[in-house]
Amino acid sequence: MLDSLTGPGGPLKLAVPRGALMDEVLALLDRVGIDTSGVRSDSRSLVFDGGEVTLVTMRPYDVPTYVEAGAADLGITGKDVLLEQDDRRIYELLDLDVGLCRMVLATRKGDTGPSEHQRRLGMMRIATKYPRIAERYFEGQGRQVEVVEVKGSIELAPLVGLADGIVDLVATGRTLVENNLEEREQIVTCTARLVANGVAYRLRSQEVDSLTSRLREAAG
Amino acid sequence: MIHPIPPGTRDVLPDEMRELRKLEESLLGVFESFGYGEVRTPTIEYADVVGRGDEASVGDAYRFFDDRGELLALRTDMTIPIARLVATRFGEVPPPWRLSYVANAYRAVTPQRARLREFGQAGIELIGVDGADCIAEVVEILAGSLDAAGLGDAVIGLGDAGLWAALVRDLGGSDGIVESSSRRLAEHDMVGLGVELRQCGEFDVGQVETLLEIIQMRGGPDLISSARGRGGALFDEVLDRMESTCAAISAGSVGGRIQIDLGMLRELGYYTGSILEVYDPSVGEAIGGGGRYDGLMKRFGVEQPAAGFSLYLEPIHKAQLEQDRTRGGGNNA
Numbered sequence: 408m409l410d411s412l413t414g415p416g417g418p419l420k421l422a423v424p425r426g427a428l429m430d431e432v433l434a435l436l437d438r439v440g441i442d443t444s445g446v447r448s449d450s451r452s453l454v455f456d457g458g459e460v461t462l463v464t465m466r467p468y469d470v471p472t473y474v475e476a477g478a479a480d481l482g483i484t485g486k487d488v489l490l491e492q493d494d495r496r497i498y499e500l501l502d503l504d505v506g507l508c509r510m511v512l513a514t515r516k517g518d519t520g521p522s523e524h525q526r527r528l529g530m531m532r533i534a535t536k537y538p539r540i541a542e543r544y545f546e547g548q549g550r551q552v553e554v555v556e557v558k559g560s561i562e563l564a565p566l567v568g569l570a571d572g573i574v575d576l577v578a579t580g581r582t583l584v585e586n587n588l589e590e591r592e593q594i595v596t597c598t599a600r601l602v603a604n605g606v607a608y609r610l611r612s613q614e615v616d617s618l619t620s621r622l623r624e625a626a627g
Numbered sequence: 628m629i630h631p632i633p634p635g636t637r638d639v640l641p642d643e644m645r646e647l648r649k650l651e652e653s654l655l656g657v658f659e660s661f662g663y664g665e666v667r668t669p670t671i672e673y674a675d676v677v678g679r680g681d682e683a684s685v686g687d688a689y690r691f692f693d694d695r696g697e698l699l700a701l702r703t704d705m706t707i708p709i710a711r712l713v714a715t716r717f718g719e720v721p722p723p724w725r726l727s728y729v730a731n732a733y734r735a736v737t738p739q740r741a742r743l744r745e746f747g748q749a750g751i752e753l754i755g756v757d758g759a760d761c762i763a764e765v766v767e768i769l770a771g772s773l774d775a776a777g778l779g780d781a782v783i784g785l786g787d788a789g790l791w792a793a794l795v796r797d798l799g800g801s802d803g804i805v806e807s808s809s810r811r812l813a814e815h816d817m818v819g820l821g822v823e824l825r826q827c828g829e830f831d832v833g834q835v836e837t838l839l840e841i842i843q844m845r846g847g848p849d850l851i852s853s854a855r856g857r858g859g860a861l862f863d864e865v866l867d868r869m870e871s872t873c874a875a876i877s878a879g880s881v882g883g884r885i886q887i888d889l890g891m892l893r894e895l896g897y898y899t900g901s902i903l904e905v906y907d908p909s910v911g912e913a914i915g916g917g918g919r920y921d922g923l924m925k926r927f928g929v930e931q932p933a934a935g936f937s938l939y940l941e942p943i944h945k946a947q948l949e950q951d952r953t954r955g956g957g958n959n960a
Contacts, residue, residue, distance in 0.1 A: 477911015
């Protein structure tokens with residue numbers, strides 16, 4: 408098994424995101440006849456035999472890295488990840504229509520209008536895990552902001568004064584409410600996407616196309 | 628003492644150097660056997676020469692001022708310097724001109740993506756031969772080079788840089804949609820492309836499906852006839868061109884390793900007509916590329932058809948290593 412993992416040939420390798428997307432993605436894979444029982448029953452392994460494909464589990468953010476290098480032939484990850492890593496040379500083949508989330512700008516509840524910081528220092532400060540998406544969004548509107556990249560709980564940043572607002576991905580918006588934050592603007596909606604390595608897309612075109620069209624039917 | 632080198636560059640030590648040298652020599656041997664003479668050009672060019680070749684490349688080029696205040700650039704490939712060389716030096720020599728090279732080129736890259744800023748390329752340029760014969764000769768040498776490198780499984784993808792624009796125009800698309808949809812294609816964003824085609828209001832549902840289907844067609848040469856008639860006159864003209872190219876190539880007996888790819892786009896802006904990309908199953912990125920670039924020659928004031936290819940030495944060396952490894956593994960098993 409290990410040999411077929413690093414070399415060419417063998418079953419297609421499909422990168423599957425762990426985390427919030429995982430359940431919906433596995434359900435979709437079940438519907439096209441891929442065996443996901445291994446992934447469901449064992450949370451410690453990383454590589455699973457899914458029958459016609461080998462499933463490789465990883466954090467959503469890493470999926471483009473593995474797919475671009477060809478370490479995975481195909482992958483599933485959120486559009487938010489793809490937008491943030493938009494210079495990756497990978498093929499975005501299909502909108503799987505699951506895992507719907509919104510990328511939003513949120514600020515403290517009751518903070519309407521420009522903040523003190525923005526009025527007196529001329530800049531709004533935004534904390535985010537998605538610095539490129541945030542920069543592109545504000546730049547596109549001609550708004551000058553200072554983007555601060557943080558890795559963990561973004562909601563903390565405006566509460567303790569690191570930033571005036573946050574740009575983050577929300578599904579229900581409950582975390583925002585719990586932290587006394589309010590959604591101000593929606594930047595983009597994001598769903599899970601099927602992506603492919605450029606060489607696998609060419610050299611294994613039949614397998615890639617077959618899986619893509621079955622996933623399209625299952626998602627539709 | 629540790630003395631670091633810039634990320635994206637590397638030292639080559641004797642074991643690797645022997646293998647790399649052997650690869651370079653075998654490729655040069657193939658080029659020479661087809662009558663291609665090797666040339667060398669300066670590593671630094673005037674920045675406007677690089678920019679004249681390809682506006683997009685100059686953005687990735689390392690640029691700097693020299694002691695006289697001239698803006699210079701490290702070459703980003705060898706095709707642009709050779710176009711410059713031919714335009715400047717070969718005015719009195721009757722075409723066709725057949726030139727080859729093995730050289731390093733330089734590009735800025737996104738850090739921490741395991742990409743090289745200095746990389747090796749070996750290739751040929753054929754200037755002054757028109758029609759299907761031109762690309763057929765280039766493909767024949769390319770196939771010979773892959774054999775010489777021991778990459779029997781490598782596949783040569785053949786596309787056409789004008790295909791998408793022709794198809795979109797045939798189906799009634801405006802210049803605006805040609806441009807914006809081409810950008811989506813260059814980003815390999817099929818989902819975004821679908822959304823854009825549906826929302827622009829220039830196509831009906833059936834046409835959108837045709838567009839999306841054709842752009843994802845890749846396979847054997849018979850695919851060309853199955854696509855025929857689905858666009859219009861412009862699209863069929865492109866297919867004619869691909870078909871005659873295929874016929875000329877097959878006559879040269881390398882047809883078996885060709886994959887027709889109606890969705891191929893090269894990242895470099897100077898290609899017109901046939902485009903090529905080379906893939907090996909053991910490497911996750913293209914190991915070579917090329918095509919027709921008449922437009923580039925024109926920008927240097929030379930009205931001659933031109934085509935060529937470039938093989939990327941580091942990924943090819945990696946593919947060779949991978950092949951030795953799997954062969955070795957097979958023997959042990």
